[in-house]
Amino acid sequence: MAKALAVKPDYGVDAPAVMRNLFLIGGFLWLLVFITPAHIHIGPADLLFHYPLAWTGSFLLVEGFLFLIYVKFGKFRHRDFMLSLYRWRGDERVLDVGCGRGLLLAGAAKLVPDGHATGIDVWSNVDMGANSAEATQHNLDLEGIAGRCSLVSAGAQQMPFEDATFDVIVSNLCLHNIYDKPTRQRALAEIARVLRPGGLALISDYKLTTAYAAQFREMGFVVTMKWGSFATTFPPLRVVIARKP
Ligand SMILES: C[S@@+](CC[C@H](N)C(=O)[O-])C[C@H]1O[C@@H](n2cnc3c(N)ncnc32)[C@H](O)[C@@H]1O
Incomplete structure (x- = not known):
């Protein structure tokens, strides 16, 4: 079936795979933090595993949101x-x-x-x-x-x-x-x-x-x-x- 043409100009998403990966990988790292039981403890498992995952996941998610702000508003x-x-x-x-x-x-x-x-x-x-x-x-x-x-x-x-x-x-x-x-x-x-x-x-x-x-x-x-x-x-x-x- 033919795709309907947009009725408003659409200037698209720059590097869509980059944006998708920032959200997917960031979200996945946070999922790992939550599904592993030791996340409630403060100890070596947190220092070696949960904190790095949480920090990296947060970093990627923040980058994803900043990129989304650029695509929706910033680029104009x-x-x-x-x-x-x-x-x-x-x-x-x-x-x-x-x-x-x-x-x-x-x-x-x-x-x-x-x-x-x-x-x-x-x-x-x-x-x-x-x-x-x-x-x-x-x-x-x-x-x-x-x-x-x-x-x-x-x-x-x-x-x-x-x-x-x-x-x-x-x-x-x-x-x-x-x-x-x-x-x-x-x-x-x-x-x-x-x-x-x-x-x-x-x-x-x-x-x-x-x-x-x-x-x-x-x-x-x-x-x-x-x-x-x-x-x-x-x-x-x-x-x-x-x-x-
Ligand atoms: C991230 S997009 C930016 C598009 C637009 N300038 C904007 O700001 O919305 C990069 C564009 O550069 C084009 N591009 C990549 N390599 C190119 C080349 N060698 N010659 C001309 N265009 C190219 C891509 O096809 C794409 O449309």
Whole structure:
């Protein structure tokens, strides 16, 4: 039977298996604490077994809840924070690298009524739940901005765009998913290539941001970095702000 299409935009769950495992393993460790009878005693069994299990289980459950807060609320605040780092004219050509289900892409498209927003992705379902060009297109339709958006199915490391095509390039939680360092570096070089001189790249990630900044500096960009909110982004996200000379 065909799946009913959502009537509200749904920007999905990032890394769904990670979230599931945090709750499953955390819950399982607490179950072990409760089903083993010695949990009521204070003694060697508690010190060696129950306390480490309880602490580790609690740690994983707290991480799971913080991640859930990011997915449900924090990522919208982080998107707004990222987009506030650039002063929009309204006619820019924007690229969202690893757009997933279109969170940043839709946000940027709303800021460029006379411009165009392009999202590029390989639609990995490991990195983003129920990820597909169709799901993203449906979100863009529901947001009423499909007319000034396009989706491209390709990897960040080999983009099918001319040099200097975009005024602004944004990316959130994408590049760390390219595990191989030379390929990741090629993706950053591609971002530099397709950005116009004077254009701005805003690259947000939870790790490797120092390496991204160093590579941009080597390519002659002027680079600063800013942390997102520690209250609502988990894991904490840092944005590399790189201006092309
Ligand atoms: C965690 S999701 C984040 C999606 C979106 N940026 C957001 O913040 O909601 C990471 C996205 O990067 C995409 N991705 C992973 N490797 C990629 C690559 N080599 N080129 C383009 N996109 C990639 C995945 O398919 C996924 O959509």
